Amino acid sequence: MDILNWIYLKREQLIRTKANNPDTDLVALGANVGFNKRDDLYQTYAMPLKDLIQAGNEANVAYYTLDLSVSSVVDVTTPRGIIEISLDTQNSSPLPLCESAVVFTITNSNVDFTDPDNIYMQHSVYYNPGFNDQFVPHVVSTGFIAGANYAVFNTNLRRQTSINGYTYSGGGTVIAAADTTYSFLSGSTTGAGQGARWAVTRDSGGSISEVYLITPGEDYAPTDTITIPGNLIGGTSPIDDLTITVNTIWGENQFAGRLYVYYELYSIS
Numbered sequence: 001m002d003i004l005n006w007i008y009l010k011r012e013q014l015i016r017t018k019a020n021n022p023d024t025d026l027v028a029l030g031a032n033v034g035f036n037k038r039d040d041l042y043q044t045y046a047m048p049l050k051d052l053i054q055a056g057n058e059a060n061v062a063y064y065t066l067d068l069s070v071s072s073v074v075d076v077t078t079p080r081g082i083i084e085i086s087l088d089t090q091n092s093s094p095l096p097l098c099e100s101a102v103v104f105t106i107t108n109s110n111v112d113f114t115d116p117d118n119i120y121m122q123h124s125v126y127y128n129p130g131f132n133d134q135f136v137p138h139v140v141s142t143g144f145i146a147g148a149n150y151a152v153f154n155t156n157l158r159r160q161t162s163i164n165g166y167t168y169s170g171g172g173t174v175i176a177a178a179d180t181t182y183s184f185l186s187g188s189t190t191g192a193g194q195g196a197r198w199a200v201t202r203d204s205g206g207s208i209s210e211v212y213l214i215t216p217g218e219d220y221a222p223t224d225t226i227t228i229p230g231n232l233i234g235g236t237s238p239i240d241d242l243t244i245t246v247n248t249i250w251g252e253n254q255f256a257g258r259l260y261v262y263y264e265l266y267s268i269s
Contacts, residue, residue, distance in 0.1 A: 022050040068102055073147065075107045079266040085152075085259040094255070096156040098138070102255075107147035111267050116144045118269035123150075123261055130256025137259055148265055154255075162216035163196055165248035170241055171200070171208035177234025178206040184214060187228035187244070193220030200233050200242060208233075211244060220246050 009015055019025045026046035047055070061081050066074040068087040076083075087102065094101050111119060125139045136156040142149045181201040189196075195217030203209035223246065230240025 019049050022053075023048060025049045027052050066104060068104060072102075072104045073107060074104065075109075076263075076265070077108065077110075079110075080264045081262075083261045083263065085261060087255040087259075094135075094152055094154040096134075096154045098153045098155055101140075101151040101153045103142070103149065103151050105145075105147040105149050106263060106265060108265060111148075111265060112269075113144040113147055115269070118267050119144060119148075120264070120266055120268050121148055122264045126260040126262070128258045128260070133256045134250075135255050135257070139259075139261060148263075150261075152259065161193075161220050162218055162250045163193075163213060163220050163246055164216070164250045166211075166213065166244050166246050168208070168211045168242060168244045170243045171202075171233060172230060172235050172240035173206045174202065174233075174235040174240060175206040177202050178204050180234055182233050185228050185232055187226045187242075189220070189224055189226045191219070191221050191224040193217055193224055193226075193246070196220065196226060198226075198228065198244070200228065202234060206234075208242065211242070216250065220249055222246055222248060 025048065027049055029045055029047060029052075057080075060079050062076065062078040064074050064076055064081055064083045066072075066083055066085045068085060074083055083106070085104065107113075113119065121141065123139065123141070125137060127135070127137045129135065134156050135154055138153045138155045140151050140153065142151050179202065181199060183199045185198045185200060186196065187198075195215060196213065197215035197217070199210075199212040199214055200208060201210040201212075225246070226244040228242040228244070229237040230242070231237045233240065233242060
């Protein structure tokens, strides 16, 4: 827009601070349109006010990803955006009942985090749960140390944790019990877990060939061991006892889905 157009708008009192209709009101813009003719390099064009606002919003929004198994810091370059947070290491996930948390930090080189009074920050959360996922996220802002700091808690009030993965050892070799399956077995555990039921099969040589989890139980934790007495699987105890070690569980440390944090962050000074 040249100076003559500007003087005309001002003289005719056509400069306004309130839109008449965002769908039809036009805003004058200028840009280098790449023409080679003299005086045509910089052109004036118009855009509806509604589209201008939307274009500005889109330019200031971006999508970021953060794998908390790898890093706890995500560097953003826009005032607003979406951060997809994943956590693939189960045993680092936050415990239920808000007993622990995982933390992350949002950094932005355009924001001075040394003066919290001059920082505008807002966030909202959406969680897309995974299969058999008991994680109920609660994201809390915890301050400004080298960025905007957050903590992710698990607000699930239940502490039900079922066995998922396991290994076994022992059981001995009992020829007299060859080709036999023993079902709905339980054993003593080193932790608070209860309710797991097992099926144990011996092969044609009398050795343990398969240990199958029938009921996963609850309140188990990784590294818990369950001992099934040898006399319940065709042998004698303790020489033929079978030891089952819990490797992974469902529930307590389950951050299996995707956590989306929608943020707005910028300096107001």
